[in-house]
Amino acid sequence: MKQNKLGTSDLLVSEIGLGCMSIEPGNETEGKEMIQRAYEEGVTLFDTADLYQFGWNEEFVGKSVKPFRDKIVLSTKVGNRWTEDKKSWDWDPSKTYIKSAVKDSLQRLQTDYIDLYQLHGGTIEDNMDETISAFDELKKEGLIREYGISSIRPNVISYYAEHSNIVSVMMQYSILDRRPEEEMLDFLYDKNISVIARGPVAKGWLSERALQRNESDQYLDYQGKEIQVLVQNLHSELGSERSLSQTAIRYALHHPAVASAIPGASSVKQLLSNIGASASEKLSSEQVAAVRSLSKPNVYEQHRR
Known part of the structure; x- marks a missing residue:
């Protein structure tokens, strides 16, 4: 599989990664097989x-990747802390919390270092300089190799891009969520900051399963019926040389700022289908234009600069 450099770092990441959030307790056997097969592919x-799952997901992933830990990029996130009753969580981007939380993550992941440590959100009201200082200190201490942020807020992304050493921004990006195209992708590419595209299959809406879903359901500013029509039009316009979900993943990868797309998977079959997008042809400029003509050029309306 094609490997891409993450920003200005020495980290190389596969163009299709695995978002492990969808691996749940009770599905450990298939979850472990998914992680093993992903590595083999x-x-x-x-x-x-x-x-994720009150720390269980980190524990499971750490245990599952242990046999090949030094051959992968292991990424996790920080900033949200569960309340005592575990019914909700609070936002805490303070240096004190980050430098404490990283130790808990290292223990759960059964590793001495985290390759990519990401701020799991962020608001313009945060003391971002303090947060940046925490990540820089962790990097100097050797507890993390690089850091990034996971955000869809333009004002937050812009601040970190201008004032920190982030190597990546994880953001939601798909045919149904083209908001990053308006102002983020070119901006981050010019800054040599990589994008990790999450949700490229839009919670399954960009797959053949869309036609069996409820027409009244909604995804961002799309009604279910609209998406079903879009799916049919994409089939007609782009043909069937790849599955719809593979087309969706290839679309998320078409911009040079995107180093990796990380679809989730709940089964080995789904995982292998996602990974198959890497072996399929890149979308041509004509195909990208066709996708754009059929879908909405939605934009970020909140969290402006």
């Missing part, structure tokens, strides 16, 4: 977060 980016 060339996936080198495995993403989790301390928030």
Whole structure:
């Protein structure tokens, strides 16, 4: 599988990674097989977060990747802390919390270092300089190799891009969520900051399953019926040389700022279908234009600069 450099770092990530959030307790056997098969198929980016399943996901991923830990990029996230009753979580981007939370993540992941440590959100009201200082210190201490942010807020992304040493921004990006195209992708590419595209299949809406879903459901500013029509039009316009989900993943990868797309998967079959997008042809400029003509050029309306 094609490997791409992450920003200005020495980290190489597979163009298709594995978002591990969808691996749930009770599905450990298939989850472990998914992680093993992903590695065998060339996936080198495995993403989790301390928030997922109250830390269980980090524990599971850490245990599952242990046999090939030094051959992959292990990424996790910080900033959200569960309340005592575990019914909700609070936002805490303080240096004190980040430098404490990283130790818990390292223990759960059964590793001495985290390849990519990401801020799991962020608001313009945060003391971002303090947060940046925390990540810089962790890097100097050797506890993390690089850091980035996971955000869809233009004002937050812009601040970190201008004032920190982030190597990546994880953001939602798909045919149904083209907001990054308006102002983020070219901006980050010029800054030599890579994008990790999450949600490229839009919670399954960009797959053949879309036609069996409820017409009244909604995804961002799309109604279910609209998406079903879009799916049919994409089939008619682009043909069937690849599955719709593979087309969706290839679309998320078409911009040079995007180093990796990380679809989630709940089964080995789904995982292998996603990974198959890497072996399929890149979308031509004509195909990209066709996708854009059929879908909405939605834009970020909140969290402006």
